[in-house]
Amino acid sequence: MNIMVSGASGFFGSKLVPSLLDAGHYVVCVSRDAxxxxxxFPRRVHIVEADALKPESLDGIFRxxxxxxxxxxxxxxxxxxxxxxxxxxxxxFATAAKAASVQRIIYLDGLGDRDGDLSPHPRIxxxxxxxxxxxxxxxxxxxxxxxxGAGSTSFEMVRHLGEHEPIVPGPRWVSTxxxxxxxxxxxxxxxxxxxxxxxxxxxxSGYGSCAQVEGRPESAFGPGV
Numbered sequence: 001m002n003i004m005v006s007g008a009s010g011f012f013g014s015k016l017v018p019s020l021l022d023a024g025h026y027v028v029c030v031s032r033d034a035x036x037x038x039x040x041f042p043r044r045v046h047i048v049e050a051d052a053l054k055p056e057s058l059d060g061i062f063r064x065x066x067x068x069x070x071x072x073x074x075x076x077x078x079x080x081x082x083x084x085x086x087x088x089x090x091x092x093f094a095t096a097a098k099a100a101s102v103q104r105i106i107y108l109d110g111l112g113d114r115d116g117d118l119s120p121h122p123r124i125x126x127x128x129x130x131x132x133x134x135x136x137x138x139x140x141x142x143x144x145x146x147x148x149g150a151g152s153t154s155f156e157m158v159r160h161l162g163e164h165e166p167i168v169p170g171p172r173w174v175s176t177x178x179x180x181x182x183x184x185x186x187x188x189x190x191x192x193x194x195x196x197x198x199x200x201x202x203x204x205s206g207y208g209s210c211a212q213v214e215g216r217p218e219s220a221f222g223p224g225v
Contacts, residue, residue: 003026003069006031006093019187028047072086
């Protein structure tokens with residue numbers, strides 16, 4: 001199968017690509033920085049330099065692609081700007097994929113009730129989903145909360161709290177229940193998304209509980225997680 005991974009240089013994309021390659025798929029990696037990708041995946045993938053915010057750079061890159069993973073995020077634009085940036089990128093990507101007859105887009109989303117009181121980040125993630133669904137080919141959507149694995153921003157924050165602040169007054173958010181998923185399980189699930197469309201089940205636990213576990217001399221998550 002011919003597969004495109006956008007955002008391949010990011011935390012999750014860089015973990016997903018090796019699984020796709022090991023399964024014998026032809027993988028096209030897309031990034032705004034082709035040099036960085038060439039250092040990560042030398043001679044194993046086809047690298048394309050493109051920017052989803054520049055529609056002209058997407059011309060022709062989907063030719064022959066069966067499935068495209070959408071793993072692009074623009075948090076670097078700042079809280080006031082990343083929403084518009086992400087929506088524009090999703091719209092451009094989806095439109096180009098549909099025009100090239102890509103069979104499906106697979107998107108990693110976050111959890112959150114559309115009708116609930118969401119913070120800006122999960123709200124924008126849902127708007128990205130809507131743009132991909134409205135303008136692109138059929139969408140397979142996966143939702144997860146905290147990814148338990150070295151390098152995940154949320155996980156590293158909790159680990160830092162557990163390791164460096166063993167005794168600290170707990171803010172209200174530490175009691176928030178979060179459905180976590182291990183990095184390896186998420187990679188396996190997103191890989192299986194080529195054939196199936198659901199992740200689960202996930203562990204439900206509070207951030208405070210995770211911090212307590214991470215603060216132990218030998219974390220239950222293990223040093224390699």
